[in-house]
Amino acid sequence: MARPAYRFNTRPGRVFDVINVVILVAVGVIALIPFLYVLAGSFATEAEIATRPFFIWPETWSLRAYDAILTSPAFLRALVTTILVTAVGTAVQLLLTASMAYPLSKQNLPGRRLILSLVVFTMVFSGGMIPTFLVVKDLGLLNSYWALVLPMAINPFSLIIIKNFFQQLPNELEESAMIDGANEMRTLWSVILPLSKPVLATFALFYAVGIWNDFMSPLLYLTDNSMWTLQMFLRQVTSATDLSVLEDTPGEVPPAEGIKFAVIIVATLPILLFYPFLQKHFAKGMLIGSVKG
Template identity: 40%
Template sequence: MVMAQYKESLGDILFRYLNMIILGLLSLLMLMPFAKVLATSFSGPNPVDAGEVYFWPVQFTLESWSYVLKQAPLWNSFLLTLFATVVGTCICLLVTALMAYPLAKGEFKLAKIIMVMVVITMIFRYPIIPYFLALRSYGLYNSIWVLIIPHTISAFNLIIIRTFFKGMPKELEEAAQIEGCGYFRLLFRIVLPSSKAVLATLGIFYAVGIWNQFMTPLMFIEDQALYPLQLKLREYIIFTDMIAEGPKVVLPYNNTTLQATTVIFATIPILLVYPFLQKHFVKGAMLGSVK
């Protein structure tokens, strides 16, 4: 039986195009600050100081980038942040999946009680002082692992992947169990390979959160050799004399162009990852948010 082709009404067409226009304008509005900072990083110091740079470089130069990319402490912070992001994201996805899978099973009697406790953590935040004392007692003060361990499980991400697991066909798991699969083998051989969309979505959430974290390293890391990228970025922006070579020297860059370059340097890596996972992002968010 061939279904009749749906014909859009004039109101539907207007609504669709109006949405496109509004979303397009909002996208441009959100891109404007990034475009200005990017243009500043490629501009000369004189037009920047004169306020002539908006969304296109003036007196185009790569001197600011050349200077910033030669900073060994910045690369050290970049590598530390990259390690924490990659390793932390893998650990977070593994632990979240291991916790969400039993909570998605109706035969697990404590699932509802545990989920109530998980939701409570989303409503009531922990006090800062007990949180600080607890993590310090675990030996995480001035440790790179403080960038990973406190973020191991997110209640929001746990709910998303649990909902996704609950929506998987029971017949698939029952067939695997008949063949002799235990729960762990079932999870790693059947469930997780079928959950690439939601795992990619949660991977983006975890990676962006770890990459951009600021308060945790600010509280727990005192050694500058362990500064992640965001703390190093703060250091370069606030203490401008650390990246300037002196006011009496004529340079092809200034503090403003160097700060803009450092901001873009810290932003680009996480932006480059998103296009490769974009096709999974919307699908995973929708599948994991509704049952």
């Protein structure tokens, strides 16, 4: 007996779609309004910020705040540091995660169940802040940029998803590579990873956003002000009253509130610009590898 054809273009279905769209648009607008306020405040004058409690379009446009931070040696140093740490950290995390996920995707790996059990165990229980700090200290990583990368080099959730993705790839691909004389590392690099671009791009975005926005790791492991990342600089600027962190920015002293807004925008903008390049892989990468165990 043939299954009945389901009709989605019904009146209740259309009402649900309209309500769904209205709710999603409202939530999107609510989430966007604070960002627009910060963006407008970064281009406004000090007097307008002080007199207008809320606005999304400044009456008088000013670039003094951006001129101040973009000519500040401390800000430029923190920006370059964050970019390099994010790039290196993302590459290291993807490399280590894929290198561990590939052998775990093999059913005949000795001790595979025990290793996977330990991975799942770390998703539920962790050492916590103080034990992690003691480990980083004993390894001599304090005041080192590696302290921002290595403690979270392999994320258990990402590892399991990437492992499941590798398991779904046809075994014939690896067998063909082996016949051609490729070893395991060559097979991983030349066959498996090129076919895994959606899932790798997705977790590259996750890793990059996590490292870029990481505040606790620099706060715990970096005591040298010259090694500050952008989040530490942002914290210092938003909590300071004299803006001495700008290191004697040349020119007239810019509006204090405008500088805070401008730093927030500059700290947020790179991730927003980075996302569209990975958007085509994002939805596919989140679904692939999340079904089979």
